[in-house]
Structures are given as C-alpha cells and as structure tokens.
Amino acid sequence: MSTTQIRHWLYEYIRFADEKKVKAIYTIVEEEIKEKHEIWNKSFTKEMQHRAKDIESGKVKGKTREEVLKAAKLLLSK
Numbered sequence: 001m002s003t004t005q006i007r008h009w010l011y012e013y014i015r016f017a018d019e020k021k022v023k024a025i026y027t028i029v030e031e032e033i034k035e036k037h038e039i040w041n042k043s044f045t046k047e048m049q050h051r052a053k054d055i056e057s058g059k060v061k062g063k064t065r066e067e068v069l070k071a072a073k074l075l076l077s078k
Contacts (some may be wrong), residue, residue, distance in 0.1 A: 014022060025031075054060040064069075 014025065017025075051060070055062040
C-alpha cells in the first residue's frame with residue numbers, strides 16, 4: 001500500500017473514530033507534532049537575525065521576492 005493510500009485511510013479513520021481513540025493516537029505522535037510546530041525556537045530565531053544582519057550589511061546579496069518567484073517558476077517549468 002502506498003503512503004498516499006495509508007494517509008487517506010488514517011484520515012478517514014480519525015475523522016470518525018471515537019474520542020478515546022483519537023486521543024490515544026495523538027498521544028503517540030504528540031511530541032513530534034509539537035516539534036514541527038515550534039519552528040520559531042531560539043536557535044531558528046537567532047539564525048534568522050544573523051542572516052538579516054548579513055543582508056542589511058551587504059555581506060550577503062539577498063534576492064527580491066520577484067527574483068525568487070521567477071527562479072522557482074523556471075525550475076518548475078523544466
């Protein structure tokens with residue numbers, strides 16, 4: 001069974017599962033869910049501040065939103 005099919009079946013199961021089962025499933029994956037949603041931790045914030053300072057000082061040349069979108073579209077069209 002493909003991962004896509006497994007996701008579909010899990011989604012369908014959770015949609016209609018009783019409260020106790022949903023809570024049990026959540027308990028199994030709770031820490032991983034929290035880690036993925038805590039992107040703005042101290043380390044990440046410090047790194048972003050460092051990168052912003054490098055761009056503002058001219059040490060690193062940044063790209064505009066338009067330049068990034070153009071490059072992404074180019075890659076997607078290949």
